[in-house]
Amino acid sequence: MITLWGRANSVNVMKVLWLLDELALPFSRIDAGGAFGRTRDPDYAAMNPNATVPTLVMPNGYSLWESNSILRYLCRTQPGGNAFYPEAPETRADVERWMDWQLGSLSDPMRVLFWTFVRTPEPERDMAAVAQALPQAGRLWGMLEAQLASRDYPAGAFSIADMTLGGFLHRWFSLPIERPEMPRLRAWYERLLERPAYRKHVAVPMS
Amino acid sequence: MLRLWGRTSSSNVMKVLWLCEELSIPYERIDAGGAFGRTNEPFYLAMNPNGRVPTIEDDGFSLWESNAILRYLANSRAPSHAIYPTAPKARADVERWMDWQLASLNGPMTTVFFTYVRTPEPERDYAAAARARDEAEALWRMVEARLAQRDYLCGDTLTLADIALSPYLHRWFALPIQRAGLAKLAAWYDRMREHHAGFRTHVAVALS
Numbered sequence: 001m002i003t004l005w006g007r008a009n010s011v012n013v014m015k016v017l018w019l020l021d022e023l024a025l026p027f028s029r030i031d032a033g034g035a036f037g038r039t040r041d042p043d044y045a046a047m048n049p050n051a052t053v054p055t056l057v058m059p060n061g062y063s064l065w066e067s068n069s070i071l072r073y074l075c076r077t078q079p080g081g082n083a084f085y086p087e088a089p090e091t092r093a094d095v096e097r098w099m100d101w102q103l104g105s106l107s108d109p110m111r112v113l114f115w116t117f118v119r120t121p122e123p124e125r126d127m128a129a130v131a132q133a134l135p136q137a138g139r140l141w142g143m144l145e146a147q148l149a150s151r152d153y154p155a156g157a158f159s160i161a162d163m164t165l166g167g168f169l170h171r172w173f174s175l176p177i178e179r180p181e182m183p184r185l186r187a188w189y190e191r192l193l194e195r196p197a198y199r200k201h202v203a204v205p206m207s
Numbered sequence: 208m209l210r211l212w213g214r215t216s217s218s219n220v221m222k223v224l225w226l227c228e229e230l231s232i233p234y235e236r237i238d239a240g241g242a243f244g245r246t247n248e249p250f251y252l253a254m255n256p257n258g259r260v261p262t263i264e265d266d267g268f269s270l271w272e273s274n275a276i277l278r279y280l281a282n283s284r285a286p287s288h289a290i291y292p293t294a295p296k297a298r299a300d301v302e303r304w305m306d307w308q309l310a311s312l313n314g315p316m317t318t319v320f321f322t323y324v325r326t327p328e329p330e331r332d333y334a335a336a337a338r339a340r341d342e343a344e345a346l347w348r349m350v351e352a353r354l355a356q357r358d359y360l361c362g363d364t365l366t367l368a369d370i371a372l373s374p375y376l377h378r379w380f381a382l383p384i385q386r387a388g389l390a391k392l393a394a395w396y397d398r399m400r401e402h403h404a405g406f407r408t409h410v411a412v413a414l415s
Contacts, residue, residue, distance in 0.1 A: 049349045050311065064299050066306040073299040090268050093279035100272040103309040105257065143256045 002027040005044070006053030007034050011114075011167035012067035013054045014202045018163050019071055021197035023078050068099045071160040084160045091156065098154045098161040102168065106140050109133035110168045117175050118206045130177075138180050141172060148184035152191060166192050170203045209234040209280075212251070213260030214241050218320075218374035219273035220261045221410045225370050226277050228405030230285050274305045277367045289364050300361045304368035308375070312346050315339035316375045323382050324414045340384050347379060347392055354391035358398060365403065373399060377411045 002020065004027050006013035013033075020027050032038040033053035040051050048055040048065040055065045056073075064070055075081030086092050112133035116125050144165075147154055155161040169189050172179065192198045209227070211234050213220035220240075227234050239245040240260035247258050255262040255271040262271045265283070270276055281291035292298050318339035322331050350372070353360065360368045376396055379386065399406045 049352065050307065062296060064303065066303040066310070069299055069303040069306050072302055073295060076298070077295045089279055089283040092282065093270050093275050096275040096278060097270060097272040100275050100306075100309060101257065103306060104272070104313065107310070108314075146256060 001059060003057040004029045005032045005038075005047075005055040005057070007031050007036055008201070009204075009207045010034070010053050011171070012052070014167045015067045015163050016054050016056065016070050016074075017201035018166065018197050019074055019084070019160065021201060022084065022163075022195075023074065023080050025074075025078060068103060068160075068164055071099075071163060075160060084158070084163070086157070086159065095155040095159045095161045099164045101140075102164045106137070106165070106168055109136040109140065110171060113137060113175055113177060114171050114206070117177070134177060137172065141182060141185055142180070144188075145182040145185045148188055153188065162192060166198055166202050171206060174206055210264040211236045212239045212245075212254075212262040212264075214238050214243050215409070215412075216241065216415045217260050218378075219259075221374045222273050222370050223261050223263070223276050223280070224409035225373065225403070225405035226280055226290075226367070228408065229290065229365070229370070229403065230280065230288070232280060232284055274309060274367075274371055277305070277370060278302075281367060289366070291367050292361075297361070301366045301368045304360055305371045308368075308371045312343070312372065312375055315342040315346070316378060319343060319382060319384060320378050320414070323384070336384075343379065344387055347389060348387070350395075351389040351392045354395050359395070365399075369395075369399065373406055373410050378414065381411075381414055 002025055004013070004016055004020070006016075006029070008014070008017065008029065008031075010033055017029070032044065032055075038044050039048070039053060044055070045051060047057065047063040050065060052065060054067055054070065055063055056070045057063045064073055072085060075085035085095065110133075112129050116127075116130050120126075144154055153159065153162055154165065169185070169192070173186070173189055193203055209232060211220070211223055211227070213223075213236070215221070215224065215236075217240055224236070226232070239251065239262075245251050246255070246260060251262070252258060254264065254269040257271060259271065261273055261276060262269060263276050263280075270279055278291065281288060285291075287293060291301060316339075319336050322333070322336035322339075350360065357363070359365055360372065376392070376399075380393070380396055400411055
């Protein structure tokens, strides 16, 4: 069976849980990261020298880390995976562009917002950092609001780009922040909420 | 012909330039970003709403995000080339290090680079640069361990992963900072300089 290492409340673990569920792949999950520790233990470091979660271990022992790369690998190798990862170079690049954008642009300001409101006690919160991150995140979500004018999902059809972004999208709409009105972004969020796997693994209470 | 938007001093533009040279892809390049501006003009934002460089235009298809561009060019121009292996595990290995560059290496390396190269001396935050240098060194140690059994990041030959990391590698060795003696890392740097004209021409250049 597939083993997934990583605590369920990690936004990067959520991506993989969502895909495993969409593909109906049996797996077991082992808590690691955050309060669970383990990621600096020698046996974990041998699988993942970056000491992050998630790490995927396939039934034959092959292991892989970096959540977006795990999504691509599973789509490439598991039955049904190509439905979420189109093959033509242009459509594939469209999917991957949003995945890379999540890694390189979206995750930083969203991490500041999430950590401040969810993982930092109120007296210790750096509200100046929030004041900087909030408009940055708003600008980035505004890009998707524009993108969604002509499509139901960021890359056209539902894909692993949605699985990469969905955790951050849920946080954006759940955090106690002031959000600019983005009706298409909201409609996309509601569209994702129709998927049981999203509700089960991603759109859950923040912790 | 492929059109590439972006100034040559951008690490993300460098990646694309090197790949084009490595795969002999003809292209024309137009300066944009930094002092050249253009990235916030309506025509540019229509191609790339993120307002960054690089952006490519390829026969009506426009694409931004440098690592996605590398994969697209390999997929569309050289689908069976070893630079982007097709076997799932080998490909995942390449993609993992590309993602790691974006998510882990980029942050601290950008702080160090901007401090020493793009910030006037009186305005430099040396404490932030020192913290970032320590972080970056820990990350380069991961690569050092990795290179114990390999000539390139993902095996015996050059892949997109080497290209994605290469501008940061050059900066690591070119910046006026303290560096731990990482022999494999230095050998990898020398190997790319010796064997890849695209690296010498587009990446291992004076910092600006």
